[in-house]
Amino acid sequence: MQDDALKAAVARFLKNVSSSVQREIEKTLREAIASGRLEGNETFTVGVTLSSEKVELNSTIYSKIELG
Numbered sequence: 001m002q003d004d005a006l007k008a009a010v011a012r013f014l015k016n017v018s019s020s021v022q023r024e025i026e027k028t029l030r031e032a033i034a035s036g037r038l039e040g041n042e043t044f045t046v047g048v049t050l051s052s053e054k055v056e057l058n059s060t061i062y063s064k065i066e067l068g
Contacts, residue, residue, distance in 0.1 A: 043066040
């Protein structure tokens, strides 16, 4: 596989995942704020795990979300 094709395949995957993940995070945060579990001004760490048995991928990436 050519490097350009590999990059394009990964970019397509990330584009598909990105919007889905954003929707899930926003939905979850809205529910947490509505229920009082969050005030809406917190900063906290969130992790995303990438996994694939076929290529032995198992990696978790952490970053912060700053609400206020």
